[in-house]
Amino acid sequence: SSELTQDPDVSVALGQTVRITCQGDSLRNYYANWYQQRPGQAPVLVIYGEKNRPSGIPDRFSGSSSGSTASLTITGAQAEDEADYYCNSRDNSGNHLHYVFGTGTRVTVL
Amino acid sequence: EVQLLESGGDLVKPGGSLRLSCAASGFTFSSASLSWVRQAPGKGLEWVSAITGSGASSYYADSVKGRFTISRDNSGNTLHLQMNSLKDKDTAVYYCVKVRAASYDSSGYPENWGQGTLVTVSS
Numbered sequence: 582s583s584e585l586t587q588d589p590d591v592s593v594a595l596g597q598t599v600r601i602t603c604q605g606d607s608l609r610n611y612y613a614n615w616y617q618q619r620p621g622q623a624p625v626l627v628i629y630g631e632k633n634r635p636s637g638i639p640d641r642f643s644g645s646s647s648g649s650t651a652s653l654t655i656t657g658a659q660a661e662d663e664a665d666y667y668c669n670s671r672d673n674s675g676n677h678l679h680y681v682f683g684t685g686t687r688v689t690v691l
Numbered sequence: 692e693v694q695l696l697e698s699g700g701d702l703v704k705p706g707g708s709l710r711l712s713c714a715a716s717g718f719t720f721s722s723a724s725l726s727w728v729r730q731a732p733g734k735g736l737e738w739v740s741a742i743t744g745s746g747a748s749s750y751y752a753d754s755v756k757g758r759f760t761i762s763r764d765n766s767g768n769t770l771h772l773q774m775n776s777l778k779d780k781d782t783a784v785y786y787c788v789k790v791r792a793a794s795y796d797s798s799g800y801p802e803n804w805g806q807g808t809l810v811t812v813s814s
Contacts, residue, residue, distance in 0.1 A: 611796065612795065612796065612800075614800045614801065616736075616801075622806075623786060623804040623805065623806050623807055624736065624786070624804050625804070626800075626801070626802055626803075629791070629793075629800050629802070630793060630795060630800070635802075667735065667736050669736075669800070669801065671796060671798050672738075676750060677743075677748070677750065677797060677798055678724055678726065678741035678742075678743070678748075678750045678790065678798050679738070679741070679750055679752075679798070680726070680728075680738040680741075680798075680801065681738065682728070682735060682736040682737065682738060683735070684735055685735040685736070
């Protein structure tokens with residue numbers, strides 16, 4: 582199986598920029614997706630296919646990748662961006678419809 | 692609008708069984724792969740199982756293989772997860788997730804999530 586590792590906690594001042602990283606071997610072969618989960622709510626997709634935003638997601642969210650590391654950047658963080666963020670990719674086993682999620686990063690907006 | 696509504700979560704004793712359901716609407720159900728993802732209290736997300744649109748193929752995480760069975764009723768737009776031999780560590784919120792097909796990867800990506808149903812395994 583695969584593992585995706587994220588920093589547990591990051592903080593950002595209101596209006597500033599924060600980058601969340603996700604490391605794992607599967608990211609060398611498969612694109613990353615990112616999910617935002619506010620307390621008590623279900624996850625919401627914010628980035629898919631490494632850098633694509635679903636409709637309705639603000640353009641302050643962007644994604645990138647290099648080697649075995651994927652990144653989610655929030656440019657001009659807002660109070661409502663305070664949440665847990667999870668990366669995700671296909672499992673590196675190559676098995677169809679097998680996925681792996683990152684360990685999660687809690688973002689605090691100061 | 693895609694809607695996924697899970698049900699069936701309950702308190703069950705270790706070794707017991709439970710069947711979860713997910714009622715879906717807002718998309719062509721039989722064309723979409725579907726998945727279950729769980730989240731233990733205060734923990735991260737864990738992929739559990741997935742099934743193709745036709746139901747012909749299903750997949751499981753090692754942690755549930757041999758104990759859980761995923762199935763779907765394409766005539767009733769419903770996804771199921773039969774959970775047997777439940778263990779304390781199966782305690783979690785279980786989310787029903789629609790997979791979006793992608794041109795760059797046949798497995799696509801998890802797109803839409805239900806609100807989840809809580810399964811508690813405890814004596």
